[in-house]
Amino acid sequence: GQQLNQSPQSMFIQEGEDVSMNCTSSSIFNTWLWYKQDPGEGPVLLIALYKAGELTSNGRLTAQFGITRKDSFLNISASIPSDVGIYFCAGDTNAGGTSYGKLTFGQGTILTVHP
Amino acid sequence: KAGVTQTPRYLIKTRGQQVTLSCSPISGHRSVSWYQQTPGQGLQFLFEYFSETQRNKGNFPGRFSGRQFSNSRSEMNVSTLELGDSALYLCASNQGWVNTEAFFGQGTRLTVV
Numbered sequence: 166g167q168q169l170n171q172s173p174q175s176m177f178i179q180e181g182e183d184v185s186m187n188c189t190s191s192s193i194f195n196t197w198l199w200y201k202q203d204p205g206e207g208p209v210l211l212i213a214l215y216k217a218g219e220l221t222s223n224g225r226l227t228a229q230f231g232i233t234r235k236d237s238f239l240n241i242s243a244s245i246p247s248d249v250g251i252y253f254c255a256g257d258t259n260a261g262g263t264s265y266g267k268l269t270f271g272q273g274t275i276l277t278v279h280p
Numbered sequence: 281k282a283g284v285t286q287t288p289r290y291l292i293k294t295r296g297q298q299v300t301l302s303c304s305p306i307s308g309h310r311s312v313s314w315y316q317q318t319p320g321q322g323l324q325f326l327f328e329y330f331s332e333t334q335r336n337k338g339n340f341p342g343r344f345s346g347r348q349f350s351n352s353r354s355e356m357n358v359s360t361l362e363l364g365d366s367a368l369y370l371c372a373s374n375q376g377w378v379n380t381e382a383f384f385g386q387g388t389r390l391t392v393v
Contacts, residue, residue, distance in 0.1 A: 198382065200384075206386050207284070207370050207384035208370070210382070265311075266336050266372070267325045267328060268315075270323040
């Protein structure tokens with residue numbers, strides 16, 4: 166089945182540093198989404214990408230939809246303590262049928278920010 | 281605009297019992313998807329409902345079922361609970377068309393003892 170490989174699995178950084186994480190797939194996705202999840206809570210949508218090559222920013226966050234439609238990355242600039250959490254990438258084939266409502270998730274990147 | 285509401289937030293059940301979880305999507309959203317999240321398997325898709333019809337289903341046993349009401353609220357039911365069903369159950373709300381964003385509720389933490 167479809168799988169998303171997300172890396173790194175975890176990151177320990179100092180406050181103020183930039184962070185980069187990415188997702189790769191053997192299959193094509195037509196939508197890429199990035200979520201952040203705090204312990205015991207549901208994932209919160211950070212950025213949505215709909216077009217190959219698209220680069221989108223949301224404050225200190227920047228994400229790109231890979232040209233091949235098989236990858237995406239997320240950058241966080243000037244990290245702060247509240248960036249701590251688990252970041253997930255998710256892909257949607259938007260192909261209708263067996264893809265309705267179904268997101269395929271990466272394994273997550275655990276981010277720790279030291280003050 | 282209210283977000284996605286899931287109730288209850290926490291549940292403790294005994295093996296063999298059944299459980300019903302509820303999800304109210306964002307107003308105007310017609311699609312509700314359900315996911316199971318565990319440390320070992322991550323986020324896995326259970327099923328999706330749109331306009332009271334199940335459009336898609338993941339690879340879970342028949343003990344997992346759901347339904348959607350005319351106001352788009354959805355419920356999922358798990359019968360004959362097993363210890364392995366302990367997980368965070370999340371629902372996602374979506375307008376229901378192509379290229380729309382999915383928004384998650386806070387989840388229901390189910391513990392089976």
